[in-house]
Amino acid sequence: MTADVVVIGSGLVGACCAYELATAGLTVTVVDRGSLTSGTTASGEGNILVSDKGPGAELELARLSLARWAELDAELDDDMEFDPKGGVVVAVGDAEADGLRAFAAAQREVGITAEEVAGDALWELEPHLARDLAMGVHYPQDAQVQPVLASAALLRRARELGATVVPHAEVTAIGLAGDGRVASVTTSRGTFPTRWVVNACGPWSGEVSRLVGVDLPIAPRRGHILVTEPCEPLVHHKVYDAGYVGTLTADTDPGAVEVSTVVEATRAGTILLGSSREFVGYDRHSDGEVVRRIAQRAARLFPVLAGVRLMRTYVGFRPWLPDHLPAIGEDPDVPGFVQASGHEGAGIGLAPGTGVLVRDLITGRPPGLDPSPFRPDRPGLRAPAGIARG
Amino acid sequence: MAEPVEPADHSPGSLRIEGASDPARLTRQPAITFTFDGREVVGHPGESIAAALLAAGIRQLRSTRVDDRPRGLFCAIGTCFDCLVRVDGGRPVRACLTPVQPGVDLAPGDLAEGRP
Ligand SMILES: Cc1cc2nc3c(=O)[nH]c(=O)nc-3n(C[C@H](O)[C@H](O)[C@H](O)COP(=O)(O)OP(=O)(O)OC[C@H]3O[C@@H](n4cnc5c(N)ncnc54)[C@H](O)[C@@H]3O)c2cc1C
Ligand code: FES
Secondary structure (H helix, E strand, O other): OOEEEEEEOOOHHHHHHHHHHHHOOOOEEEEOOOOOOOOHHHHOOOEEOOOOOOOOHHHHHHHHHHHHHHHHHHHOOOOOOOEOOOEEEEEOOHHHHHHHHHHHHHHHHOOOOOEEEEHHHHHHHOOOOOOOOOEEEEEOOOEEOOHHHHHHHHHHHHHHOOOEEEOOOOEEEEEEOOOOOEEEEEEOOEEEEEEEEEEOOHHHHHHHHHOOOOOOOOEEEEEEEEEEOOOOOOOOOEEEEOHHHHHHHOOOOOOOOEEEEEEEEOOOOOEEEEEEEEOEOEOOOOOHHHHHHHHHHHHHHOHHHHHOOEEEEEEEEEEEOOOOOOEEEEOOOOOOEEEEEOOHHHHHHHHHHHHHHHHHHHHOOOOOOOOHHHOOOOOOOOOOOOOOOO | OOOOEOOOOOOOOOOOOOHHHOOOOOOOOOOEEEEEOOEEEEEOOOOEHHHHHHHOOOOOOEEOOOOOOEEOOOOOOOOOOOOEEEEOOOOOEEOOOOEOOOOOEEEEOOOOOOOO
């Protein structure tokens, strides 16, 4: 039987695409070379943020996604620990405060709720924050989810709607018809005829693109996360320092390690401390020096953390594209080949909107959002030299 | 106070390895007592809290915040943090790494939910 769509990759992006397509009545097959959702989705955090995005296409995708997240939480039976807990961005010194105020003002212009909080009032939101911070901004729209639970819930529901989900099936070839359109996907567990292919392979999307002769300049941008022992409630919101927004885009020196502070508690009681950004290929070893820097910065914001033990650390690989926007859309040279990857450090937050855009493209519905900034053939997709490609 | 839990140290099937079958040939010091969750337990100096409780047949050390699921000794080497208990009302510590002391008052290392 020919499927309407084969989705390659069962991370959160693939899971959202599969769910939206199955809900629209299409026959969908999801294949993944590993266990389900064992890629970047299983090794990041679960923040759904508007707070870290300035006005522009990414913010619009984030808003579409945020609205969809709330609906998904209601639509799906399984608990995915969705929590609209809100975010707090703090400025340590006056220079950071000026930058944060300007950033928040621009966000307010486009309708984001961004409430300035005086340094000596921050403790009302977060009682354990350091008392000497310059100021902060409260973003009540930010939310959190457990990404693996979310992927599992979406895939399970997609399967109930008729989708086929095939783990441990590595894609090794993509067959094209005489007219150049995609026709089949060959995996280590058989060949699946199809009319559309969605490439949701996260940082590995470059390898899969090469199977149809497409050059997607994607690279793995590594990040560390530190996990504390389970604690009494110490941190309520997602809290990060204003320097974080700067490190999202400042990456042109391929050798540098950017470290910024991101702190959030999970339902299980652990606290996640992030994060770093560096280009080292797929090196899975934790770097003790980076771990130390992350821990010190987290304890600068929350002094109480100095007395909390770390349980473990892990690394993950963000799917990075040179202009920091995901590639979502049909490749102009390979009809039926749809890119849905390159969300870098925001793929959890942006996955539902990506699923909606992919569904609208494949079903021919008018898109819920102007998809042109995410075109896979846009000029911004040229890799600077010196970045280790995936 | 409930009946003290005296492990059947010298009977076949005891959870403590005794006598000739003990590869380490331990010379055990005289028993001490402490409480866990209000129940009196007998242990020996030098044992970890987790070892003494396990020998007394107590396997559940705490419950998880999410869904109240049982947790106890898992890795036994300080890595997993499953075995949290409170000693004399303090912050939770790992039972597998913490030596048992005479007279301590132990409680499950359960953690509150909610906002700070
Ligand atoms: C440390 C860290 C923190 C992060 N924190 C956040 C956060 O707080 N909020 C947020 O929004 N985002 C965050 N991210 C980013 C987010 O995790 C990613 O953007 C997102 O998970 C990407 O999902 P994906 O589905 O595109 O890719 P993945 O989850 O990587 O899924 C790709 C899948 O494709 C499969 N695959 C690859 N090649 C093949 C093949 N040849 N055949 C078959 N299958 C294949 C893989 O096995 C994998 O399962 C973080 C990332 C990191 C590393
Ligand atoms: S049993 Fe794993 S830390 Fe104690």
